Amino acid sequence: MRHPDPPASAAAVTVELDRASVEIDGRTIIAPTTLTLTERRIGIIGANGSGKSTFARLLNGLIVPSSGTVRVGGLDTAKEAARVRRMVGFVFQNPDNQIVFPIVAEDMAFGLKNSGLPKAEIPARVAAELSRLGIGHLAERASHSLSGGEKQLAALAAVLVMRPRLVVFDEPTTLLDLRNRNRIRAVIDALAESALVVTHDLDLVQSFERVLVIEDGRIAADDAPAAAIAWYRERAA
Numbered sequence: 194m195r196h197p198d199p200p201a202s203a204a205a206v207t208v209e210l211d212r213a214s215v216e217i218d219g220r221t222i223i224a225p226t227t228l229t230l231t232e233r234r235i236g237i238i239g240a241n242g243s244g245k246s247t248f249a250r251l252l253n254g255l256i257v258p259s260s261g262t263v264r265v266g267g268l269d270t271a272k273e274a275a276r277v278r279r280m281v282g283f284v285f286q287n288p289d290n291q292i293v294f295p296i297v298a299e300d301m302a303f304g305l306k307n308s309g310l311p312k313a314e315i316p317a318r319v320a321a322e323l324s325r326l327g328i329g330h331l332a333e334r335a336s337h338s339l340s341g342g343e344k345q346l347a348a349l350a351a352v353l354v355m356r357p358r359l360v361v362f363d364e365p366t367t368l369l370d371l372r373n374r375n376r377i378r379a380v381i382d383a384l385a386e387s388a389l390v391v392t393h394d395l396d397l398v399q400s401f402e403r404v405l406v407i408e409d410g411r412i413a414a415d416d417a418p419a420a421a422i423a424w425y426r427e428r429a430a
């Protein structure tokens with residue numbers, strides 16, 4: 194499989210849920226939900242335990258629906274898991290869950306080797322991605338020696354180097370100081386890829402195209418950011 198160069202601003206990936214639900218141990222975590230997402234920047238907000246991470250995990254097949262279907266870019270996540278994983282990158286809240294290899298550049302090269310990219314092209318791809326995130330100087334660093342913010346950026350680089358068409362972020366700024374938070378914000382704003390971001394950082398989603406508020410496993414509000422955030426603030430007051 195070859196990786197085409199992404200266009201400067203790739204077309205949005207369509208996400209379609211058709212009566213998709215998630216039940217765990219007999220408890221409904223996501224109630225049957227029918228929804229189509231076509232925007233390039235989507236925020237997911239809501240209270241602790243409302244189902245945001247579970248919803249996000251549905252999109253790259255980390256969780257498959259208990260009933261109904263989830264399609265991403267036309268692919269059924271339950272039936273075409275491998276292709277869905279290649280299309281949808283997932284950035285975990287805790288980068289320790291994601292970084293596998295001891296050296297930053299090695300960690301990034303691993304997925305590329307498996308994807309069939311010619312070996313000679315790998316170093317340049319890794320370097321370009323690190324430079325895009327402004328962390329070229331971390332290439333040869335031991336992952337365990339990085340600060341929390343550096344690690345978060347390194348984990349993001351390892352996802353982006355695979356050139357997913359949609360990047361799902363699960364609380365990407367929670368561990369970060371203001372400077373690194375701003376950096377992640379700038380990175381998300383500049384992504385050519387589509388992004389769906391689960392967050393408690395309401396400022397982060399203010400510039401997005403669409404924001405969903407999840408409440409008790411249901412989409413309780415679905416609107417432009419200002420209206421969705423206002424709805425959520427009111428609800429939490």
Ligand SMILES: Nc1ncnc2c1ncn2[C@@H]1O[C@H](COP(=O)(O)OP(=O)(O)OP(=O)(O)O)[C@@H](O)[C@H]1O
Pocket residue numbers: 217222239240241242243244245246247248
């Ligand atoms: N594997 C699991 N087994 C049992 N319960 C689970 C599992 N995963 C999630 N849950 C439950 O589902 C509910 C929703 O969890 P989820 O992590 O999706 O919420 P969230 O909105 O992302 O929360 P937070 O903002 O606190 O991260 C919670 O009550 C959680 O305990």
